[in-house]
Amino acid sequence: MITANARAVYGPSDAFKATTIDRRDLDPHDVLIEIKYAGICHSDIHTARSEWGPVNYPLVPGHEIAGIVTAVGSKVTKFAIGDRVGVGCMVDSCRECENCQKGEEQYCLNGNTLTYADVDKYGQRTQGGYSTHIVVTEDFVLKIPEGVGLDVAAPLLCAGITTYSPLRRWHAGPGKKVAVVGLGGLGHMAVKIAHAMGAEVTVLSQSLKKKEDGLRIGADHYYAASDSETFEKLAGTFDLIINTVSAKVDVNAYLSLLSLDGTLVNVGAPAEPLSLNVFNLLDQRRSFAGSMIGGIRETQEMLDFCAKHNIGAEIEVISADEIDEAYERVLASNVRYRFVIDIITMTA
Known part of the structure; x- marks a missing residue:
């Protein structure tokens, strides 16, 4: 031994x-x-x-x-x-x-x-x-x-493969608008990788305190998810959203940000269940998915x-x-x- x-x-x-x-x-x-x-x-x-x-x-x-x-x-x-x-x-x-x-x-x-x-x-x-x-x-x-x-x-x-895998699976790249929920250990890797793939990258963080970092590492836009106006302004915007947060979030609110055939992918793993209104999937033929490493x-x-x-x-x-x-x-x-x-x- x-x-x-x-x-x-x-x-x-x-x-x-x-x-x-x-x-x-x-x-x-x-x-x-x-x-x-x-x-x-x-x-x-x-x-x-x-x-x-x-x-x-x-x-x-x-x-x-x-x-x-x-x-x-x-x-x-x-x-x-x-x-x-x-x-x-x-x-x-x-x-x-x-x-x-x-x-x-x-x-x-x-x-x-x-x-x-x-x-x-x-x-x-x-x-x-x-x-x-x-x-x-x-x-x-x-x-x-x-x-x-x-x-x-x-x-x-x-953190790298957990975010790379869904970005590759859902074809992040030129012409695609990708949002990353959370700028932590997973989120910052998602921003770097999506940017390198050629996507237009937006960070949706609870506050703007990390905005300078987000823009420095590759984000094109940065919004505070705690601001209700963010969800009104960005409704129907994204082809792909990567949720990196390991806490309970309002799934329905984030689904509303997807465009036609858009996908919300959870890579964060909260301990408690998330609530989902199926009508938010039926609208705009949206998808809610998960990905693991x-x-x-x-x-x-x-x-x-x-x-x-x-x-x-x-x-x-x-x-x-x-x-x-x-x-x-x-x-x-x-x-x-x-x-x-x-x-x-x-x-x-």
Whole structure:
């Protein structure tokens, strides 16, 4: 077994504590990664605090992982020692079902294996990237292109692919008007990627306090969603709206902003149900959809796209001792725009 230093939480209201965890010895197709940076996703907070269901503690979160390959199994062909790599939300899937065969492992019909808070094919609980090392089968490891720093690349493994996938699926590009609801960890990536795809991008944020940032990173327009006049002015405007907010929003109000055949896509995952008036879908043949990360092939495509367009996350690097404070700041929307843990600070 391989021993890794980590930060774990032992209960839904507990603080993070330094600990050590075991990583399996390498199978022939496994890759050992020395983690350099790990992003903090809102999903980490939901899971650590048991807001999405029961959790087996202790828990080591983290599915925005960037690091360096330090060892490979005897049959690994995709990676070599020294490669710059990443790991996202999944570390395995059945690879046999219809969806896996299509390269959509995130929708594995037999259930994929999540990077943390799951059980792998060995019967062991998975633990995530708030740790110094991780072992992952080579088919679920991504190459981080040269020119993209590992620190700004880490959030791409979740926030980047979560927004890239629906933008690509619903054809964001020249001639398309795209709105992004919320300018947080997910939202700022949606703005950058939609802008690089050539779309006309509008941010719909609760207030105008981040307007300067939004325009700087690629938004063409910026409106306060808290202003009722915004919804009157923009009614019937957008081809695509990406809702990145993980809190309850007025779905019907945002549907009214769609043009004919427009689509509202939820990538934020609020813990409580959302209310929907079906007549708002019937009008203008609108659609309300959801999207969850992307498959391994599409995630690599996203990383290559970001490298080509010089896209990285806007980050604040923190030490391992600042995770609890970072969680509270995320909940208070007091981060611009993604916390990234420097794993060199991950002492036992």
